[in-house]
Amino acid sequence: MSNRKIHYAWVVAAAVFVVLLCAAGVRATPSVFIVPLEREFGWSRALISGAVSVNLVLYGLVGPFAAAVMQAFGIRRTMLISLVIIALGVALTNLMSTPxxxxxxWGVLVGLGTGTTAMVLGATVVHRWFATRRGLVMGILTASTATGQLVFLPILAAMVERHGWRTVSLGVAVTVALVIPLVALIVRDRPSDVGERPYGAPPGTKDEVAAPINPLANAIGALGRASRHRDFWLLAGSFFICGATTNGLVGTHLVPACLDHGIPEVRAAGLLALMGICDLLGTTASGWLSDRFDNRWLLFWYYGLRGLALLYLPSAFELSVFGLPVFAIFYGLDWIATVPPTVRLTTQTVGAADGPIAFGWVVAAHQVGAGAGALGAGVVRTALETYTPAWVVAGFICIAASLLVLRIGRSPRPALAVE
Structure with a gap:
């Protein structure tokens, strides 16, 4: 083993953190585009939400196939191709004039690219590069998706106000392109590529090398094996609700909802940025907790508290000073804290070999939920001229999810005991 003071696993994790951060910024951008696109083209909020919905659904559906492609062709190569697709898709939106x-x-190209550089990427890197501290590292990598909002949204909102959405799309594309050399220089596929073993692994540990297999067949096969476990469906169902109430509803529609209440776009984007700060803390802490406590009960509290926050949101718009900031802090701490426990429970359910791909399918359910949440809220707003029913329904389904997750681990078919 190398005598480096810093294990190279942490270097790879840092590079992946930056990639996930940028991808999160790209996914957050539509929330500051909705109103400008309405004004410039006369498109309805339901139509724009439909494109966002396509993006979110593809982001999820590509996940399990991306995990299989990483197994077949390598993490580094897959990341490079996906970043090129993202940069191209965002740049082309600068030229669009029709729905x-x-x-x-935005829907197809950006959805495919960001879906490859997503939570399944983090899960694959953690599984391959770390033998210990997996929950903590997954929490840190997951938190980068919220940190992307922290870094990008207030800047993007200010740029949209001053220079227009087309300048913003070009700037985002250039930012993504600048990350490509970082990945090419730093990221490696396996610890053995740099003469290391996985972080925390005992001497003599060798890399797990998957047998050559068609990525499509591997992804479908992993789904078939996972689908035999009831707990897999419980995890997928709860994550569907997670996606509908975070990326789909709040991530897409909070800024337009704030504008409906006379709150300036930059200030509204600042609320999402505040959520990003809180989620960086909350999700990192969730990773630490998932290594130490019953993950089912962690999910119970996360979903339950999220539901209460969403039920509070309609009242928060009416409170002058502290209403929305209190919501942003409370909701932000819980935003995607669900990910580390869900990763761990998925691996425990299906086993280490299928874990990353099975989690990709769980993420697919998350993003189908996100697409449904984005489209549904857009339709509600277009039809009723208010988001209030969407907030209330989301709050109640989160409370339902908090009860659903307590059924995990009670299947008559015992889960596999793995790290």
């Missing part, structure tokens, strides 16, 4: 272009560029 089909919005769906093709």
């Amino acid at each position: 089909w272009q919005l769906f093709a560029f």
